[in-house]
Amino acid sequence: MYKDMIGKQSEKVKNVVERGMVKRFVESIGDSHPIYVDEEVGKHSRYGANITPPTFPRIFDYGVVEGLHLPKKGLIHGEQNYHFERPLLVGEEVYCYTGVKDYYEKKGKNGLMGFLVTSRYGEDKNGNLIFTEESIVIINEAVREAMKV
Amino acid sequence: MKQLVELHTNDSLEVTLEPVSRMDLIKYSGASGDFNPIHTVDEEAKKAGLPGIIAHGMWTMGNLSKLFTPYYEEGFIQDYQIRFSGMVFLQDVITLKAEVENISDTFSDFKVKAVNQHGKEVIKGKIRFSKY
Numbered sequence: 001m002y003k004d005m006i007g008k009q010s011e012k013v014k015n016v017v018e019r020g021m022v023k024r025f026v027e028s029i030g031d032s033h034p035i036y037v038d039e040e041v042g043k044h045s046r047y048g049a050n051i052t053p054p055t056f057p058r059i060f061d062y063g064v065v066e067g068l069h070l071p072k073k074g075l076i077h078g079e080q081n082y083h084f085e086r087p088l089l090v091g092e093e094v095y096c097y098t099g100v101k102d103y104y105e106k107k108g109k110n111g112l113m114g115f116l117v118t119s120r121y122g123e124d125k126n127g128n129l130i131f132t133e134e135s136i137v138i139i140n141e142a143v144r145e146a147m148k149v
Numbered sequence: 150m151k152q153l154v155e156l157h158t159n160d161s162l163e164v165t166l167e168p169v170s171r172m173d174l175i176k177y178s179g180a181s182g183d184f185n186p187i188h189t190v191d192e193e194a195k196k197a198g199l200p201g202i203i204a205h206g207m208w209t210m211g212n213l214s215k216l217f218t219p220y221y222e223e224g225f226i227q228d229y230q231i232r233f234s235g236m237v238f239l240q241d242v243i244t245l246k247a248e249v250e251n252i253s254d255t256f257s258d259f260k261v262k263a264v265n266q267h268g269k270e271v272i273k274g275k276i277r278f279s280k281y
Binding site: 021024025027028029030031033035036045046047051053054055058059073074076077078079080081082083084086087 | 166173176177179180181182183185187197206207208210211212214215218219221222225226227228229230231232233281
């Protein structure tokens with residue numbers, strides 16, 4: 001059922017790298033370094049502003065791929081890859097969207113496992129790419145069966 | 150502190166975290182917006198067939214990159230690739246490790262991983278640190 005979704009994408013959604021969100025995020029991973037949270041340190045850094053750690057794009061809104069329904073429970077996060085052209089800056093606008101890159105099935109010890117590969121993108125307001133993200137989630141047979149009901 | 154550019158092949162960075170607490174995971178749920186209850190509510194974890202709540206994979210991945218935070222004047226994390234290979238439970242003691250694999254003029258490649266108190270790898274992957 002996910003095969004048909006390959007190639008589909010969401011509409012772009014405007015996000016803002018909010019200072020308060022960055023502060024709370026870095027606290028939650030024990031990484032409250034001044035380069036992320038201290039305005040003066042950011043201003044005098046080579047970036048001219050505070051930046052974010054690489055997994056911060058986790059919190060952005062990427063919009064919805066029409067017709068893509070994921071189970072609320074039972075997903076296993078298999079892999080996560082990020083590529084950055086540069087670090088994200090606190091305060092900047094980021095235009096985010098997502099798409100289904102691939103879907104395949106493999107025999108595993110819990111039956112036929114489904115692997116859904118999704119991509120996520122973040123661009124600046126001129127359409128220049130800032131980062132891409134690729135994520136693989138594993139959906140087991142029992143969960144897929146339950147969704148057909 | 151050494152600069153990252155002074156590290157040689159097979160040199161490594163390492164930090165051991167405090168034991169994982171429920172509050173760590175509650176905070177990450179709030180900060181990340183991932184409120185899947187298997188990370189915070191015991192009954193929901195049990196219903197999902199787990200022995201107890203488990204950390205978000207992204208919490209561990211988020212922690213691991215902090216080995217590189219002090220070096221942002223020298224460069225930035227260009228690529229960060231992770232495979233989730235084990236679960237992290239409450240009270241687990243996680244050690245974060247990065248080992249230099251390859252160095253060029255423009256980047257340094259690291260093998261990175263987080264291991265638990267039994268020496269089991271819970272996440273594993275690579276970081277390419279791009280140098281200015």
